[in-house]
Amino acid sequence: MNLDLTPEHETFAAxxxxxxxxxxxxxxxxSMDSAEGFVAHRQWEATLAEGRWSVVSWPEQFGGxxxxxxxxxxxxxxxxxxxxxxxxxxxGISLLAPILFDHGTESQRERYLADMANGTTIWAxxxxxxxxxxxxxxxxxxxxxxxxxxxxxxxxxxxxxxRAVWADRGFGLFRSDPEAQRHRGLTYFLFPLDAEGITVxxxxxxxxxxxxxxxxxxxxxxxxxxVLGAPGDGWRVAMSTAGNExxxxxxxxxxxxxxxxxxxxxxxxxxxxxxxxxxxVVDAWIGAEAYRLFTWNTVxxxxxxxxxxxxxxxxxxxxxxxxxxxxETGLSLLGARxxxxxxxxxxxxxxxxxxxxxxxxxxxxxxxxxxxxxxAERILxxxxxxxxxxx
Amino acid sequence: xxxxxxxxxxxxxxxxxxxxxGCGGVDVPRGxxxxxxxxxxxxxxxxxxxxxxxxxxxxxxGGMGGTPQDMVVAFERLGxxxxxxxxxxxxxxxxxxxxxxxRAQIAQGVIATTxxxxxxxxxxxAQISDLIYAVGDSWWAEATVGSEEESLSALRRLVVVDPGxxxxxxxxxxxxxxxxxxxxxxAYLVGAGERxxxxxxxxxxxxxxxxxxxxxxxxxxHQLADVRVAxxxxxxxxxxxxxxxxxxxxxxxxxxxxxxxxxxxRRAARTALQVHGAIGYTAEHHLGLWVTQVPxxxxxxxxxxxxxxxxxxxxxxx
Numbered sequence: 164m165n166l167d168l169t170p171e172h173e174t175f176a177a178x179x180x181x182x183x184x185x186x187x188x189x190x191x192x193x194s195m196d197s198a199e200g201f202v203a204h205r206q207w208e209a210t211l212a213e214g215r216w217s218v219v220s221w222p223e224q225f226g227g228x229x230x231x232x233x234x235x236x237x238x239x240x241x242x243x244x245x246x247x248x249x250x251x252x253x254x255g256i257s258l259l260a261p262i263l264f265d266h267g268t269e270s271q272r273e274r275y276l277a278d279m280a281n282g283t284t285i286w287a288x289x290x291x292x293x294x295x296x297x298x299x300x301x302x303x304x305x306x307x308x309x310x311x312x313x314x315x316x317x318x319x320x321x322x323x324x325x326r327a328v329w330a331d332r333g334f335g336l337f338r339s340d341p342e343a344q345r346h347r348g349l350t351y352f353l354f355p356l357d358a359e360g361i362t363v364x365x366x367x368x369x370x371x372x373x374x375x376x377x378x379x380x381x382x383x384x385x386x387x388x389x390v391l392g393a394p395g396d397g398w399r400v401a402m403s404t405a406g407n408e409x410x411x412x413x414x415x416x417x418x419x420x421x422x423x424x425x426x427x428x429x430x431x432x433x434x435x436x437x438x439x440x441x442x443x444v445v446d447a448w449i450g451a452e453a454y455r456l457f458t459w460n461t462v463x464x465x466x467x468x469x470x471x472x473x474x475x476x477x478x479x480x481x482x483x484x485x486x487x488x489x490x491e492t493g494l495s496l497l498g499a500r501x502x503x504x505x506x507x508x509x510x511x512x513x514x515x516x517x518x519x520x521x522x523x524x525x526x527x528x529x530x531x532x533x534x535x536x537x538x539a540e541r542i543l544x545x546x547x548x549x550x551x552x553x554x
Numbered sequence: 555x556x557x558x559x560x561x562x563x564x565x566x567x568x569x570x571x572x573x574x575x576g577c578g579g580v581d582v583p584r585g586x587x588x589x590x591x592x593x594x595x596x597x598x599x600x601x602x603x604x605x606x607x608x609x610x611x612x613x614x615x616g617g618m619g620g621t622p623q624d625m626v627v628a629f630e631r632l633g634x635x636x637x638x639x640x641x642x643x644x645x646x647x648x649x650x651x652x653x654x655x656x657r658a659q660i661a662q663g664v665i666a667t668t669x670x671x672x673x674x675x676x677x678x679x680a681q682i683s684d685l686i687y688a689v690g691d692s693w694w695a696e697a698t699v700g701s702e703e704e705s706l707s708a709l710r711r712l713v714v715v716d717p718g719x720x721x722x723x724x725x726x727x728x729x730x731x732x733x734x735x736x737x738x739x740x741a742y743l744v745g746a747g748e749r750x751x752x753x754x755x756x757x758x759x760x761x762x763x764x765x766x767x768x769x770x771x772x773x774x775x776h777q778l779a780d781v782r783v784a785x786x787x788x789x790x791x792x793x794x795x796x797x798x799x800x801x802x803x804x805x806x807x808x809x810x811x812x813x814x815x816x817x818x819x820r821r822a823a824r825t826a827l828q829v830h831g832a833i834g835y836t837a838e839h840h841l842g843l844w845v846t847q848v849p850x851x852x853x854x855x856x857x858x859x860x861x862x863x864x865x866x867x868x869x870x871x872x
Contacts, residue, residue, distance in 0.1 A: 427869050445862045448869060449791070449810045456790035477783050532772075538782050539775035543755050548770030 168233070175230070176237040182214050183245035191511060195251045196374025201285075201329040204251035208282025218256055218280045225272070226280035232462045239415030246421070254325065255279045255286030259334050262351075266392040266400050275332075275353070287356065289321035289335030289378055290401070296323075297533050299336075300345040300398070304380060306337035306352065314386040315339065317352065317360075320379050323527075327376035328365045330356055336397045349397035353389040360384070370519035414482050416455040422489045422517070423451035426496075429510070433496050443492040450485040457481070473541035476534040483524035483531060490518035563627045570631040573600045579635065580840045586638035587708035587843060591682050594638045599663050601637075607645055608661025610734070615654045617661040622734065622796035626741040630792075633745025636843045638709040640667035640679045642855065646738035647674075648687065650731035651694050651723060656685065669697070669715050673732060673856045676703065680713035688717035692725040707850035708843055732855070733799065733808045739855040740792050740808070740815035746844050746851075747785045747815070747822035753841055754778060754826035768829070777825045784818035791815070806868040809861035816852035823848040 168176075192207065193200035211217035212226055220235045221227025230238065250256065260279060263272055278284040295301040304319025317337055327333060332355050340348025356363055360383035366375035392400035430444045457478075465471060493514045494501040500508065504515035525531040539545045559567075574582065577597040586594045601607065609624055611617025618624075625646060632641055644666045649657050652666075660666050668687035669677045680686045680699050688697040695717035703712040755778060758769030768774055791814045795807035823845045827834045834841040852858065 427872070431870060441866045442862050445865045445869070446813075448865065449814055450787075452794075452807075452810055453787040453791050453814060456794040457787050460790050460793075477786055480779070480783050481787055532776070535776040535779035536772070538779035539769075543751075543778055543782055544759075545755060545769040545775055545778065546759060546767050548766065 168237075172233055172237060175234050176241055179216065179238050179241040180245070182216060183241055183247055186210060186214060187245045187247045191246075191513065192248045194370075194372050194374075194516070195249055196326065196368065196370075196372035198329065201251060201326060204248055205282045205285060207248050208250070208252045208285075212281035217252070217282075218260070221260070221276070221280065225276040232465060236415050236417075236458060236462060239417035240420060241417070243417035243421035244424075251326065252279065252282055252285055254288050255284070258288055259286055259353075262391060262400055262403060265403060266351075268388075270388065271353070271391065284332055285326070285330040287324045287327035287330035287333045287376070287378075289324050289327070289333045291323045292320060293322055297530050299401075300349075302336055302338055302349060304335075304337045305341065306339040306350050306385075308339070309384065312384060312386070314384055315350070315352065315390070317354070317380040317383040317385060320377060322366075322375075322377040324363075324376045324378050325374050327356060327363050327378055328373065332356060333378065334391070336401050339394055339397075343395070346398040348395055349401075350394045351391040351397040351400045352385050353391055354383060354385050358383050358385075369522070370516070414478060416451070416458045419451045419454050419482060419485055419489070422486065423447050425510070426489050426493050429493060429496050429514075435496055440492065440495055443488070443495065447485070447489045447492055450481075450488070454478075454482060454485060473537050476529075476537040477542070479528060480531055480534050480538070483521075486521040486524050487518075490514065490521045494518055559627065563624065566624060567627055567631050569604055570601065570606070570628060571635070573597065573604060574631075574635045574637065576600070580843070583636040583638045583709055583843045584840055591638075595665075595682065597637065598639055598665060602661075602663025606641075607663055609645055610649045611657045611661040615661060616658045617649070622737065622799045623793065625734070625738060626792050626796045629738045629741035630745035630748075633742035633747075634749045636709060636746065636749070636847055638679075640665065640677075640683060642735050642738045642742070643667045643674075643678060647689075647731045647735040650727050650734060651689055652687070659685065667713075668694075670728075670732065670735070673860070674735070674854060676712035677715040678705075678710050678712060678854075680715060681711055686713075686715055688715050689723075689728060689731075690717075690720070691728065693720040693722050694728075695720045705850055707847045709847050710850055729805075730800075733805055736812045736855040736861070737792065737795055737799065737808050739851045740788075740795070740811040743812075743815040743819040743848060743851055744785060744789050744792055746848050747781070747788075747819035750819070750822040750826035750841070750844050750848070751778065751781050751785065753844075754781075754822075754829040758829050774829055777828070781818070781822045781825050784814075784821050788814040788818040803868075806865050809856070809864045812856055812861045813858050813865075816848075816858055819848045820852060 192203040195201055195204040208217055215226065215228060218227045219230040219238050223229055256279060260276065263276060275284065279286065290299060292302055292304060294303060304317065304321060306315040306317050309316050321335055324333065332353060334353050336349045337352055338348055339350035360381040362379040364377050365373040366377060367373050368375050426444060426447050461471060461474065497509055497514060501514065504512040506512055540547050574597060577600065578593050582593045582597050605618040606628055608617030609620040609628060613619040644660050647670065648660060648666050648668055664685055665683045666685035666687065667677045667680050667683040668689050669675060670689040677686055677697065686697050686699060688695050697715035697717045700714040700716050705712050758774055759767055761768050791811040795811040798804050798807050826841060827845050830841055833839050
C-alpha cells in the first residue's frame with residue numbers, strides 16, 4: 164500500500180485550501196455552546212455547504228463530493244490549519260449519518276441527509292441517562308408500542324445532550340422490550356426536539372457555557388418511519404456510531420497538528436527559556452506527529468480492507484490526552500497571564516477556552532477508563548472477568 | 555509515504571524470526587548474558603547469510619542495497635528477540651563511514667564495532683568483534699581494545715578503545731550514520747517493548763491471585779493498555795523516519811522516533827516487571843534481558859535530552 168499523494172489528491176487539497184482562505188471568518192465565532200454562537204455556527208455550516216465542503220466524503224446526491232479516506236484526512240488538515248470554526252453539525256454528520264447510510268431506509272436518507280449537510284437541521288445525541296453513563300446498557304428510558312398509531316411512545320430522561328436546547332432533532336436509544344435486559348430490547352429512534360411531550364432544559368457547564376442539556380420525554384409519539392434499524396436491534400446499531408465517534412471520523416489529525424503548531428508559535432513568540440517547557444513543547448510536537456503518522460497508517464490499512472476493530476479506542480486515548488497536554492503547556496508558556504480568557508488576552512483568550520474544552524476529551528465519547536478496558540480486553544486479549552451488572 | 559509493511563518486509567521479519575528460533579530463541583541472549591557467545595555468533599553468521607549484515611551495503615559492494623525501511627523492520631525483530639551483539643554498529647552505522655572493502659567484509663558477516671563519541675562512547679562487544687573502530691565527527695580509525703566497563707544491560711559489554719591513525723571522512727556521512735544508528739536503536743526499542751508487552755499479557759492471563767487471573771484486575775489492564783497505546787504511536791514515528799531519513803526533516807524525525815520509542819519501551823519494561831512481580835526480578839527469568847537492555851539503548855545513540863534538544867532547535871528555526 165503506497166500512500167504517496169497523487170496529483171488529484173494535491174489538487175483537491177489545494178482547492179480546499181483556496182476556498183477556506185477565501186471563506187473562513189476572520190474573527191473567531193462565539194462558542195457554539197452559546198445561543199448567539201450556535202446561530203453563527205449554523206450559518207457557517209450553510210456557507211460550507213454552498214461551497215460543497217460540509218460533507219466531502221458523502222455521495223454527491225446528498226451534498227458531498229464522494230471523497231475517499233485520503234481526501235477526507237487532507238480536507239481536515241486544511242480545515243484546521245485554516246483556523247476554521249468547530250462543526251456544530253458534527254454529531255449528525257459523524258455519529259448519525261454513517262448509521263443512516265448503513266442501517267437507514269431510503270426514505271430516511273432522503274428526508275434527513277441533505278438538510279443535515281447544509282445546517283438546516285442540527286441533530287443532538289441523546290444517549291446518556293442519569294443512571295447510564297459509561298454503562299450505557301443500563302438505559303431505562305422506554306418505548307411503548309402503539310399499534311393503533313403505527314409507532315412508539317417514548318418516556319424517560321436523557322442527559323448531556325450537547326446543544327439540544329437549540330438543535331432541531333435528536334437521536335437515541337430507548338428500551339422497547341421491558342422484559343429484555345441490558346443490550347437486548349433497545350431501539351434506535353429519531354425525533355424532533357419540539358415534539359409534544361418533550362422538554363429540554365439547559366445545564367450550565369464548567370466552561371461557563373450552556374451547551375449541555377437534559378431532555379425529558381413524557382408520552383412522546385414517534386412513528387415507525389423514525390425507527391432507525393430494526394426494533395430491538397438498537398444496541399448493535401448504536402455501537403457502530405460509538406466506533407465512529409472514537410475512531411477516525413471525529414478526530415482527524417488536522418485538529419491536533421493545528422493545536423501543536425499554535426503551541427510552537429506561542430513558544431517562539433514568548434521566547435521561553437525554560438528547559439522543562441522546551442521539552443513539553445517538543446513532546447507535544449512529537450505527539451501530534453505520531454498521531455498524524457498513525458492515522459495515515461490506519462488509512463492505508465483501511466484502504467487495504469483491514470478490519471480496524473477496537474483500534475478507535477487507542478486513537479481516543481491518545482488524542483484526548485495529547486489535547487490536554489498541548490493546552491496545559493500553552494497555559495504554562497503564558498505564565499501568570501494564562502488565567503485571562505478575555506478577548507484582550509494572548510490569542511484572543513483561546514488558550515483558556517481550548518484548555519477547558521480539552522478537559523472534556525477524556526470523558527466524552529466513552530471515558531478513557533472504558534477505552535482502556537476495551538484496549539486491554541479486545542486488543543490485548545486480557546480476561547474480561549466478572550462485571551457486577553444490575554439486573 | 556509508505557507506512558504499511560510490504561509483503562517483502564513481512565517475509566524479512568518472518569525469516570529473522572525463524573533463524574532466531576532455530577538458534578535457540580531466548581537461549582541466545584541468555585547464553586550471551588552468561589558469557590557464552592557461541593549461539594550468538596552462530597546467529598550472527600546465519601543472519602549474515604540471510605543478507606542482514608549487508609542490508610545497508612550496496613549490491614556493488616556485495617550487500618543487499620536495502621532501504622532504511624528494510625533496516626527498521628529488521629531491527630524491530632532483533633529487539634523483539636533481544637538479539638545480542640553489535641548489530642547497530644555493524645549494520646546501521648559503519649557502512650556509511652568505512653571504505654568499500656570493509657563494507658564488503660561486514661556484508662560477508664565479519665563482526666564490526668565502533669565507538670562514536672559522544673553518543674556511543676564505547677565500542678560495544680569489542681571482545682567478540684573482528685573489526686574494531688573509533689569514529690569522530692570527521693574521522694575514523696582502527697582502534698585497539700582498552701579497558702572494559704560493565705553495562706546496565708546484561709547483553710552489552712562496554713569496551714574503551716584507543717583510536718590508531720585517523721583517516722579523515724565526510725562529516726555529513728558520519729552525521730547520517732549517527733541518524734541511522736539512532737533509528738536502528740529506536741526500532742530495536744519498539745521491538746523490545748512489544749516483547750515485554752507480550753510477556754506481561756501472557757503472564758497476566760495465567761498467574762492467579764485472590765482466585766482469579768491477575769489480568770482481570772483493572773489496575774493492571776489499564777497499565778497494559780497504556781503500554782499498547784505508547785508502542786502503537788511510537789512505531790509509526792520509527793517507520794515514518796525511515797521514509798524521510800534523507801530529507802531535510804530526517805534528523806528531527808529520527809529524534810522524535812528515538813524519544814518516543816524510548817518512552818514507550820521504558821514504560822513497557824516497568825509495567826512488564828511490575829506485572830511479573832518478584833519472579834521478574836530474578837536472574838533466572840528471561841524478562842530481565844529486556845528490562846535492562848531497554849534503558850541501555852534509551853541513552854545510547856543520543857539520549858532523550860539530546861534528541862529533544864535537536865527537535866527544539868529545528869522547531870525554533872521554522
